[in-house]
Amino acid sequence: MANKNLATVAIAQTNEKHRSQERVYGVVKEALDLLGGIEEFVRPGNTVLLKPNLTVFYGAEEGCTTDPLVVGALIRLAKEAGASRVIVGESSGEFFDSIECMEITGVAAVAEKEGAETVDLGSDSTPNRDVRLASGEVVPRPVPLLDADVVINVPKAKTHHYEPVSGALKNWMGTCNQRWRWRHHGNDDSIGRFVAIMASDKPDLHVVDALIAGEGDGPDISISRLLRQEESKISFKYAEEGERQGLGTRSAIEYVGKQIEDVRINAWSGHEGFDYLPINFLVGENVSLAGTIGHVKSAVDSMLRRSDLNNLIWLKGTPTIMIGDVEDPNFEEHLTEGPYLVFDDSAKPKYKNDPRVSFIGGHPVLREAMTGLIKGFGADANIGGQAIMQWQQFQRWGQHNVQYGTPARKAITIAKPLAAIGLVAAGIFGIAALVSRISKRNEIEGETPENNQPQIAQRSDS
Numbered sequence: 328m329a330n331k332n333l334a335t336v337a338i339a340q341t342n343e344k345h346r347s348q349e350r351v352y353g354v355v356k357e358a359l360d361l362l363g364g365i366e367e368f369v370r371p372g373n374t375v376l377l378k379p380n381l382t383v384f385y386g387a388e389e390g391c392t393t394d395p396l397v398v399g400a401l402i403r404l405a406k407e408a409g410a411s412r413v414i415v416g417e418s419s420g421e422f423f424d425s426i427e428c429m430e431i432t433g434v435a436a437v438a439e440k441e442g443a444e445t446v447d448l449g450s451d452s453t454p455n456r457d458v459r460l461a462s463g464e465v466v467p468r469p470v471p472l473l474d475a476d477v478v479i480n481v482p483k484a485k486t487h488h489y490e491p492v493s494g495a496l497k498n499w500m501g502t503c504n505q506r507w508r509w510r511h512h513g514n515d516d517s518i519g520r521f522v523a524i525m526a527s528d529k530p531d532l533h534v535v536d537a538l539i540a541g542e543g544d545g546p547d548i549s550i551s552r553l554l555r556q557e558e559s560k561i562s563f564k565y566a567e568e569g570e571r572q573g574l575g576t577r578s579a580i581e582y583v584g585k586q587i588e589d590v591r592i593n594a595w596s597g598h599e600g601f602d603y604l605p606i607n608f609l610v611g612e613n614v615s616l617a618g619t620i621g622h623v624k625s626a627v628d629s630m631l632r633r634s635d636l637n638n639l640i641w642l643k644g645t646p647t648i649m650i651g652d653v654e655d656p657n658f659e660e661h662l663t664e665g666p667y668l669v670f671d672d673s674a675k676p677k678y679k680n681d682p683r684v685s686f687i688g689g690h691p692v693l694r695e696a697m698t699g700l701i702k703g704f705g706a707d708a709n710i711g712g713q714a715i716m717q718w719q720q721f722q723r724w725g726q727h728n729v730q731y732g733t734p735a736r737k738a739i740t741i742a743k744p745l746a747a748i749g750l751v752a753a754g755i756f757g758i759a760a761l762v763s764r765i766s767k768r769n770e771i772e773g774e775t776p777e778n779n780q781p782q783i784a785q786r787s788d789s
Contacts (some may be wrong), residue, residue, distance in 0.1 A: 337361035338585040351396035361584040369407030369477050376475035380498045382420035384720050386429040388484045393483050395433040395731050402441040418449025418501045431720050433727025440733050447469050447506035460523045480530040484537035499525040503528050509694045529668055608645045611653025613673035618691030626697040668703035776788040
């Protein structure tokens with residue numbers, strides 16, 4: 328029996344490498360049964376909202392987003408408990424379209440297969456209601472989240488450059504309207520606001536995609552223990568703020584099922600500096616990791632991950648990125664080596680006002696970080712990167728639809744590229760038919776293609 332004075336974290340484990348809906352369902356059910364079963368949380372007739380982490384379009388197998396099979400298991404379990412309606416909701420990061428991220432990652436396919444709805448919590452088309460936080464601040468909150476009878480937070484267990492781990496608390500930022508979040512996110516002060524938002528509409532259950540299910544504040548601290556990040560030099564800002572606002576304590580956690588010591592792994596920590604980047608990356612004062620630094624770094628990391636950064640260096644030379652108030656003793660030299668980008672209004676005037684650099688203003692620079700990089704590096708340098716990213720999205724969309732989709736969805740997925748190939752083939756056939764028709768017409772008029780070719784060649788020489 329779980330101690331009601333402690334946050335309870337249930338751990339189920341599998342050593343099997345093959346992922347299937349039935350296998351993941353079994354592991355998730357095992358964890359929830361340790362908490363009394365899904366029936367402890369979901370009642371017949373309830374509307375249940377699931378909030379996975381789909382901040383970007385990368386797949387679960389890449390360690391970035393919540394596994395669609397975990398989402399599928401929860402949909403099925405909720406329906407077995409009598410839920411009348413299950414909704415999967417997300418407000419993806421930065422400029423990403425949430426529904427598109429669901430489609431690309433396979434979550435939309437699983438939701439369709441298991442009979443759930445999808446909703447973009449961050450879209451302006453989704454209605455919001457004002458909610459007053461304990462601080463007195465009034466914030467807009469999405470109606471589908473507020474009206475749900477049961478809310479299950481489904482984060483991905485992963486390390487992060489800003490926090491030792493990214494888990495339950497940080498995932499809750501993805502329940503906000505995107506435009507509102509852009510205006511109210513980007514410094515250490517925003518942590519208190521987002522923790523207060525979770526405190527105001529606290530989830531009923533956290534199910535972490537490391538096959539850890541827990542109540543209360545346990546998941547994030549347990550993720551850090553699972554990934555051996557407790558001694559990280561990066562501070563636990565969200566956990567500390569959650570403790571301060573009464574969401575629980577970091578020590579009052581009871582584990583049921585597998586013990587945390589039995590399942591721990593040695594995960595790589597997030598990079599604490601910038602030396603790993605193959606570019607000049609200068610960071611000064613009056614900027615923060617939560618704001619301009621973190622957003623530019625995340626955008627650069629994304630380019631590095633897709634090999635766009637290395638392609639850029641080959642094409643344009645070695646870029647220099649300056650963030651905030653810092654001196655560059657090699658400024659003139661760096662200008663000759665590649666593109667030079669200056670971010671944030673706090674940069675020294677002699678750098679940000681120099682016509683030879685690309686200056687991206689704002690304090691902090693948030694959603695403009697990626698577009699600023701693209702502009703600063705040059706549109707031509709980014710064409711290849713954009714094409715690669717679009718291909719990666721299409722590739723993941725196809726793979727995940729075939730892996731997770733209904734027979735109808737699989738058929739549509741396979742048909743799309745075939746249709747594209749068919750259009751190309753039809754175009755080639757049409758050109759061939761046109762050439763044949765012109766040739767026949769020329770023969771009727773007493774000319775042959777051979778007689779025309781010298782005339783054409785002659786004209787191109789003249």
